[in-house]
Amino acid sequence: MKPIVSKDSTVFFGQECYTTLNNYLEKANHSKICILVDSNTHEYCLSLFMSKIEKEYDIEVIEIESGEIHKTIETCSGIWNALSELGMDRKSLMINLGGGVITDIGGFIACTYKRGITYINIPTSLLAMVDASVGGKTGVDLGNLKNMVGVISESEMVLIDTEYLTTLPVNQMCSGFAEMLKHGLIQDRQYWEKISDLSQLDFEDLDQMIYDSVVIKNKIVFEDPTEQNIRKYLNFGHTLGHAIESFYLTHPEKTTLLHGEAIAIGMIMEAYLSTQVLSLSSDDLEYISQVILATFPKIDIDPNTYQGIMDLLIHDKKNEKGNIYFVLLSAIGEAKYNCTASDELILKSFEYYASL
Known part of the structure; x- marks a missing residue:
């Protein structure tokens, strides 16, 4: 499928995702790479993603609990601290591997950590593929008020691989x-x-x-x-x-x-x-x-x-x-x-x- 080009990002599909990603990683020479996952995508999606990476990189994984209830500033604070402790600098890359909560909160964290580091979205839910990962909206909830704190800033790229959907329950689809x-x-x-x-x-x-x-x-x-x-x-x-x-x-x-x-x-x-x-x-x-x-x-x-x-x-x-x-x-x-x-x-x- 032909990539879809937006103003500041490109959406890639299928196996071309990984060819593009591997070429990008080799040329970009990031100092560190952090992959943000939740408890579900850590278990069901991370190994598939890692199998697609062709070379060895300095990669760290940060896991949060799954669910909208965790899309909060408090969760952000924990991740910002983890990034700092891991020595992530402004040349680092953040990869958000998950559904809409992960792409929303991960994008917001990347846009604000050290005033902005590069990030890539890899949506693993149907919702994130067709909506949350496209268009640059990032953010978190404020109490029970949806997406009240955030920024609009597009990811470096979006990679859509429907193989991840085989892990989803029916209600998520x-x-x-x-x-x-x-x-x-x-x-x-x-x-x-x-x-x-x-x-x-x-x-x-x-x-x-x-x-x-x-x-x-x-x-x-x-x-x-x-x-x-x-x-x-x-x-x-x-x-x-x-x-x-x-x-x-x-x-x-x-x-x-x-x-x-x-x-x-x-x-x-x-x-x-x-x-x-x-x-x-x-x-x-x-x-x-x-x-x-x-x-x-x-x-x-x-x-x-x-x-x-x-x-x-x-x-x-x-x-x-x-x-x-x-x-x-x-x-x-x-x-x-x-x-x-x-x-x-x-x-x-x-x-x-x-x-x-």
Whole structure:
């Protein structure tokens, strides 16, 4: 597959990943290399990655616990200290081998350690391949508020090898699929229709599906790298989805939702808002809801928690001057950013989801 070039990085696919990486490592002559993993990718992915490195280098491995709950400044502090103790200098390289948490936190750490060292992302989850590793967004959560601290700075390169996906449980694969559905909804109805029926797809289709999804995201990011306008399209489903994810992340009586599971709910609810605020048809709303619920079983959200979730909306990064902004759809494949909705409509979107 042809590499996808962004403003400051390039995404490579398949076995070309390792040819490119080995050539790069030989020429770059980094003083040290650190590989950041979590407990899962240490066990299931690290040995595969190391088998692809052709020469001997001074490599250290830092492991953190897996899960969104560990994407914090406190975790960063521990890693910064470890990098310092390992003697990592500004000529060092950081390789982030993992899912979205690892690429988010690893990129942020690399961008801030000694005011910036080079880093490479090697996503091992479907979510990270199609979303988290592309576009240069890095960061950590602030309490239960998603990605509130971070920077936008692209990695040296991104290496996408779907062999890592064979280690993933089904729910993690589905979590990434939510972002792929989102890419179709905001930009490309034909792509949406192609991937909306998983029964007609097999693993051999996955490489092309991932490639097409990255093309959609990269096109948007290339035109608007710092999210001044059209990059906001990528937030469809995320205003309500992030609030739901954040609420479930820290509520002691709730089961934590994966990112894609929360975004799936958010996409249905924001599709409902799209019928009320823009011109999305009721037929398309039903179509979107059916496709998403075929992959993501409905979550029972207690009506008594609606207001608590809505209270989190004010902290969304897209908000300006106290206004809560949504990305909504005028049709499948056509999005509009900076849309607003009344509290009454937002409550009705919860009720719509509950009615399905």
